[in-house]
Amino acid sequence: MSEINRGLFINGAFRDGSEGKTLDVLNPANNQLLASVAVASIEDVNQAVEGARAAFDQGGWGVAKPKERARFLRRIADGIRKNLEDLAALESKNVGKPIGDSRWEVNAGAELFDYYAGAILIHGGEMPPVSAPGIDLTFRQPIGVVTCIVPWNFPFLMTCAKVAPAIAAGNATLLKPASYTPLSALGLAGVAQEAELPAGVLQVLVGPGGTVGNAMVEHPLVGKISFTGETTTGTEIMKKAAEKIGRISLELGGKSPNIVTQDADVAKAASSSPMSVFANTGQDCCARSRAFVHQSVLDDFVNGFIEATKNLKIGDPLDDQTEVGPMISKNQRQISLDYIALGKEEGASLAYGGTIPSDPSMVDGNYLIPAVLVDVKNTMRVAQEEIFGPVLCVIPYKDEATMIREVNDCRYGLSGSIWSENLSRAIRIAKAVESGNLSVNCNSSVFNEAPFGGFKQSGIGRERGLYALEAFTEVKNVFLSIDSQFQS
Ligand code: NAP
Numbered sequence: 001m002s003e004i005n006r007g008l009f010i011n012g013a014f015r016d017g018s019e020g021k022t023l024d025v026l027n028p029a030n031n032q033l034l035a036s037v038a039v040a041s042i043e044d045v046n047q048a049v050e051g052a053r054a055a056f057d058q059g060g061w062g063v064a065k066p067k068e069r070a071r072f073l074r075r076i077a078d079g080i081r082k083n084l085e086d087l088a089a090l091e092s093k094n095v096g097k098p099i100g101d102s103r104w105e106v107n108a109g110a111e112l113f114d115y116y117a118g119a120i121l122i123h124g125g126e127m128p129p130v131s132a133p134g135i136d137l138t139f140r141q142p143i144g145v146v147t148c149i150v151p152w153n154f155p156f157l158m159t160c161a162k163v164a165p166a167i168a169a170g171n172a173t174l175l176k177p178a179s180y181t182p183l184s185a186l187g188l189a190g191v192a193q194e195a196e197l198p199a200g201v202l203q204v205l206v207g208p209g210g211t212v213g214n215a216m217v218e219h220p221l222v223g224k225i226s227f228t229g230e231t232t233t234g235t236e237i238m239k240k241a242a243e244k245i246g247r248i249s250l251e252l253g254g255k256s257p258n259i260v261t262q263d264a265d266v267a268k269a270a271s272s273s274p275m276s277v278f279a280n281t282g283q284d285c286c287a288r289s290r291a292f293v294h295q296s297v298l299d300d301f302v303n304g305f306i307e308a309t310k311n312l313k314i315g316d317p318l319d320d321q322t323e324v325g326p327m328i329s330k331n332q333r334q335i336s337l338d339y340i341a342l343g344k345e346e347g348a349s350l351a352y353g354g355t356i357p358s359d360p361s362m363v364d365g366n367y368l369i370p371a372v373l374v375d376v377k378n379t380m381r382v383a384q385e386e387i388f389g390p391v392l393c394v395i396p397y398k399d400e401a402t403m404i405r406e407v408n409d410c411r412y413g414l415s416g417s418i419w420s421e422n423l424s425r426a427i428r429i430a431k432a433v434e435s436g437n438l439s440v441n442c443n444s445s446v447f448n449e450a451p452f453g454g455f456k457q458s459g460i461g462r463e464r465g466l467y468a469l470e471a472f473t474e475v476k477n478v479f480l481s482i483d484s485q486f487q488s
Contacts, residue, residue, distance in 0.1 A: 004090065006037045008044060008206060009189035011051040012199030018043045023179060023206060028096035028326040029317055029365040037182050040205040045174075045215040048203040052145045052172035053221050055200025062142050062170050070117040073168055075195035077113035080106060080160075080188070087187050091156050092317040094183045096325040096366065097280060099318050102156075108448065109160035109188075115448050116168035116469070123169075123469045133483035140473040142170030143247060146224040147216040149209070149237075150185070152178035152328055153283040153388075159185050161448075162226050165468035167201055174222070175204045176213050178229075180328050182206040209233065214240070223247060224472065228285075231386075231412075231457050238460075249461035249471045251285070251453060253386040254414030257407045258288035259429060261400075264419035265441070266297045270304025274312060276417060276443035278370040281327050282336070282390035285458075286415040286437065286446065290376075290383055291394045292403050298396050302374060305392075306352045309370055314357060326365040327389060333366045336389030340371050343382035348373040348393070378406040386412065400429070408434045413455030417443060436462070 007014030021039040026032065040048070056062040061069070080087065088102035097105075125138035148162035155177055166173045177185035189204045205212055209229075217225050217240045224247035227237050231252040241248045258276055260269050276288040293301045317325040327333045333356075340354040354371030357363075370390035376383050383393045397403035407416070415437040420426040426440045436454045439445040446452055446464075453462035461471050 004035045004183055005186035005190045006035055007186075008038050008040050009186065009193070009202070009204040010044065010048045011203070012193060014189070017041050017207075023182070025094060025180070025183060027093050028328050029093070031330070031364055031366070034093055035183060037186065037206050040207040040212045042211070042215050045205060045212060045219065048174055048205055049145055049216075049219045049221050051200040052174060052203055055198055056142070056144055056172040059198050059200060061167075061172055061198060061201050062144065064170065066120045069168055069170065070120055072195055072197050073113045073117035073164060076191055076197065077110040077117065079191035079195050080110035080113065083187070083191060084110070087156065087184055089318065090187055091184045092325070094181050095152065095155060096317050096328060098322040098325050099320060101280070105154060105157040109156050112160040112164045112448050116164040119466060119469060120168040123466060125475075130479065132479065132481075132488070133486050134479055134481040137478045137480065139476045139478065140169075140469070141476055143223040143472060143474055144171060145174065145221050146171045146226065146472060147174045147176070147222045149176045149213055149216070149225070149227045149229065150178060151229045152180040153280055153285070155181040156184040156188070158228050159188055161463055161468070162228075163188070163202060165463070166226070166472045167197075169469050169472040171224070171472055172201050173203070174216050175202065176209070176216055177204070177206060179206070179208060217241065217246075220244060225249075226463070226471065227251070234459070249453075249463060250459040251463060252457060252459045253388075253412055254285045254287065254454065254458050255290060255384065255386050255410050255412045256286055256288050256414055256435065257416040257433065258291045259403065259407065259416065259418045259433075260291065260293045260297060260301050261418070261420040261422070261425060261429070262294040262296045263422045263425065264297065265421055266300045267304060268441075269419040270301045271308045272443060273305055273417075274309045274370070275323070277392045278309065278312065278324055278390045281324055281368070282370065283328060283332070283388055286444065288415075288417050288443070289387065289392060290378070290407075291392055292397050292407060293394060295396050295398050302351065302372070302394060306372055309352060309372065312370065314367060314369065315362065324370065324390070326362070326367045328366065330366050332389065333368050336368055336371070336387055336391055339382055339385070339387045339389070339391055340373065343373045343376065343380065343393070346380040346382060348376045348380065348382060354391070378409060384410060400425075404429065404432045408432075411457040414458035415445070
């Protein structure tokens, strides 16, 4: 895959949009043009939906045997691995992600296709023991045409996490990547084309969320929308879906806690935690951006955390040593700078970072030195609002009950970490925290095989694991009578 795919991918072929519009895609490390890609019109969306429905019905994807669909998924997994270096480099150039992270994510994308190729072979129904003479069977059936909309922070991984289960379950799938980062989704389309995935099963449409994305949500033939992005956008999509009782899964924003208790291995927590909030330059829905630290270990944690942050290598995403790359855009960086200024106005102190690096190799990019705000109160806006940048808020606590109340006093509930060598305490806190995904003594609990999703305004539904197959199917119940006298 030496060439970047620049077209829309509709009915198995790359092509220009019907209005001939294009979108410039920039490299956030230097803000230079990376590619111009075709933009879909509403007419293109309509054609893609109709093509997808035809693939589902006449094309037979909806009734294809699971092992036939699995064969295509395995081919796509192989194709991703064959193109791993090209796809990873493309992702790093487009997102600003360190190349090591991109390689890991592209490989995880391949593993998602492998996983769902296997999972669909065992994803069956049930036989509920009904009180009637006969056999009751439940079936899981594909929904039909589904729309998947992804954000710009993990474009390839999110794409695979949605497309793999959606097509494994027998749906024809429309995919809209974010306008900042359409390239790896078009790369996946190229892999699907090489794998000879039947035309129309995967349609990739690039274009603004407000028009193209909206049309992909509103179209009456779209039965399900799987969306990952901001909570405000998710709210709009939920309203639109409600008008047709469309199925939805929403993976939304977060403001996750990193809880460091009095019996934590503080040195380990401090040296490890910077990447729980600064990985992907803080542009991570799961970023542990609120550190709740027990008063007795506060100084040790903050000093160790800052020391480890100073050692992070910031720079060129294509350099193997880089740990923190640029942010997606100057605008996204400015949002972080504004929040840092706001935090100081609210009474917090900036203990480290929060400035633009002066190194000449970085001045043209959207770099920002990760920031550590201390003396933060949970009621401050910096502690409540998703900054989506490399900004940590440190909130000291004295007693566990108050800390848990504060952790939960937030509209989000996506993820979080607990650091404690006392297993009873760790489990007690984990049960009390209102979040969908928690990790103990490490930075993440996101796995292809395990459910992922949020409490409260962090989303609705679960993806990954077998949960994603449930999210992309309808349940049908059939009762088979074996008693000719049975009437009910
Ligand atoms: P966003 O602005 O909500 O955009 C996400 C996607 O939705 C993009 O493809 C966007 O297209 C599209 N879109 C925008 N408005 C739309 C509309 N009215 N109808 C249909 N589609 C629309 O989010 P973002 O800035 O890309 O991503 C950052 C957010 O995603 C953060 O809040 C982060 O926490 C969240 N996130 C959550 C998870 C999770 O799993 N919970 C994972 C990653 C990120 P355009 O690009 O053209 O605007």
